[in-house]
Amino acid sequence: MKNIYIIGVGLIGGSIAKDIRHLNPDLIIYGIDSNNAHLDEALTLKIIDAKATFTDLKNADAVIIAIPVDATVSILPNILDLVNEDTLVMEAGSTKAAICKAVENHPKRRNFLATHPIAGTEFSGPKAALEGLFQGKTNIICEVEKTAFKLQERALAIFQIMGMRIRYMNPEAHDKHIAYVSHLSHISAFMLGKTVIEKAKNECDIFDMAGSGFASTVRLAKSSPAMWTPIFKQNKTNVLETLDAYIQNLTNFKNHLESDNYEKIHDEMANTNYIKHILNGIQ
Amino acid sequence: MKNIYIIGVGLIGGSIAKDIRHLNPDLIIYGIDSNNAHLDEALTLKIIDAKATFTDLKNADAVIIAIPVDATVSILPNILDLVNEDTLVMEAGSTKAAICKAVENHPKRRNFLATHPIAGTEFSGPKAALEGLFQGKTNIICEVEKTAFKLQERALAIFQIMGMRIRYMNPEAHDKHIAYVSHLSHISAFMLGKTVIEKAKNECDIFDMAGSGFASTVRLAKSSPAMWTPIFKQNKTNVLETLDAYIQNLTNFKNHLESDNYEKIHDEMANTNYIKHILNGIQ
Numbered sequence: 428m429k430n431i432y433i434i435g436v437g438l439i440g441g442s443i444a445k446d447i448r449h450l451n452p453d454l455i456i457y458g459i460d461s462n463n464a465h466l467d468e469a470l471t472l473k474i475i476d477a478k479a480t481f482t483d484l485k486n487a488d489a490v491i492i493a494i495p496v497d498a499t500v501s502i503l504p505n506i507l508d509l510v511n512e513d514t515l516v517m518e519a520g521s522t523k524a525a526i527c528k529a530v531e532n533h534p535k536r537r538n539f540l541a542t543h544p545i546a547g548t549e550f551s552g553p554k555a556a557l558e559g560l561f562q563g564k565t566n567i568i569c570e571v572e573k574t575a576f577k578l579q580e581r582a583l584a585i586f587q588i589m590g591m592r593i594r595y596m597n598p599e600a601h602d603k604h605i606a607y608v609s610h611l612s613h614i615s616a617f618m619l620g621k622t623v624i625e626k627a628k629n630e631c632d633i634f635d636m637a638g639s640g641f642a643s644t645v646r647l648a649k650s651s652p653a654m655w656t657p658i659f660k661q662n663k664t665n666v667l668e669t670l671d672a673y674i675q676n677l678t679n680f681k682n683h684l685e686s687d688n689y690e691k692i693h694d695e696m697a698n699t700n701y702i703k704h705i706l707n708g709i710q
Numbered sequence: 711m712k713n714i715y716i717i718g719v720g721l722i723g724g725s726i727a728k729d730i731r732h733l734n735p736d737l738i739i740y741g742i743d744s745n746n747a748h749l750d751e752a753l754t755l756k757i758i759d760a761k762a763t764f765t766d767l768k769n770a771d772a773v774i775i776a777i778p779v780d781a782t783v784s785i786l787p788n789i790l791d792l793v794n795e796d797t798l799v800m801e802a803g804s805t806k807a808a809i810c811k812a813v814e815n816h817p818k819r820r821n822f823l824a825t826h827p828i829a830g831t832e833f834s835g836p837k838a839a840l841e842g843l844f845q846g847k848t849n850i851i852c853e854v855e856k857t858a859f860k861l862q863e864r865a866l867a868i869f870q871i872m873g874m875r876i877r878y879m880n881p882e883a884h885d886k887h888i889a890y891v892s893h894l895s896h897i898s899a900f901m902l903g904k905t906v907i908e909k910a911k912n913e914c915d916i917f918d919m920a921g922s923g924f925a926s927t928v929r930l931a932k933s934s935p936a937m938w939t940p941i942f943k944q945n946k947t948n949v950l951e952t953l954d955a956y957i958q959n960l961t962n963f964k965n966h967l968e969s970d971n972y973e974k975i976h977d978e979m980a981n982t983n984y985i986k987h988i989l990n991g992i993q
Contacts, residue, residue, distance in 0.1 A: 622894065
């Protein structure tokens, strides 16, 4: 691998670029981004070595796409059209079914690998890129059997330098599960933030009283709407299922409180304390 | 101040004890706790210097109560009965109205100061006690005018050594505001944890996909049910109001998603991103 093209030099693309630089001292990392200011920033921060355009992709050994999932669905077929027979094309989107579907019949389907490196922060843009962001984190690979064997190997070399644990899953199972552990958490945080901000309009002291517990619970409400709107759109059915379950559990809790059933409220919390054992396994 | 009695040597009481040790080298910190194993642990960890019982409280210069809020309401009048005319009695509960009400006509009301040092972690017991936990955090003092002036001064010396910012508020305003920034966050996290655990019963891979975002949003679901059940009970009316608002916002979000109103979904998130500016002020 020599020429690597990162499409989207933000938090995820920029962090991947920082890690893969260690792959090979001769590596040249090119950046492509619809936001030219971000490209300049990535160049200044030495995240990329040079700016590039789509017509340069014919020279790529690997292309890594890290842009909103609706844009990925729309440009992924064109990117496969542009690359040569031996190029690995990967993307890092938080949904997998619509993206895999977009290229299922593409003549270069075997050049493509669908991945979801599960890591991030609530920040965005090239300045948010962090070396080591993916270390020890999980990377979900979908439909691995549809990717050419030698390109799978090229991808694994990249994930190894990033320090990721690999899990294989089909796109539908990915989207169903990730709705619970990631997409719902974001909506829960956004709506908590909204509820408190609405209240604070009339009660200006309210945020003086917010402590680290609130900060932690609402943290994901800082995330980028440009990135998250298309995720919720593409994963609509699964996200609606999680929202139904969450709203039902909140309503039940409210009903227990209304009817002074404190034994039940205690038990609901005690049973959920089990989450301790799960979180111990998450970095 | 020489003899300080901590009633409840867990996360909060233990952390206060660790800080106030720096007040004075001659200080003797006594511990009282209904859980004798916790008392032994606090002694071994040198959080307290000696165990004590309620009959010893006549010797106290200051008494600090850090136990579940229902237990505080029930024993606070007895504690005021037992202390001498010159003793400061404080408590650190997450609700204020019921506690202030419980002693409003007590002959020793002027010995009492109602406080809420807003800090904590999701852990509990003496082992969870941390020196410096309260540094830079907010402490809400209620009904300060009802406390004897020289005992106010004694309390402020303690808060100074803990490094706390003081805010004065009436108990009703405290309970109303804290329901939004603290109590609702806990329910939001507990019900998120419950929703995902219920799903995981049938889908065992789900937690393999959980990242740091989920861990942060659900963190408060590790909190102690014994502490939180009485908080929700005492602050029932305000907590129900926050739950209504939160469930309504989640339902509206769900409706926007069902009707494919992605512009609205984007705007809801963009408006809530304002939380960034608020969280910057929270340590």
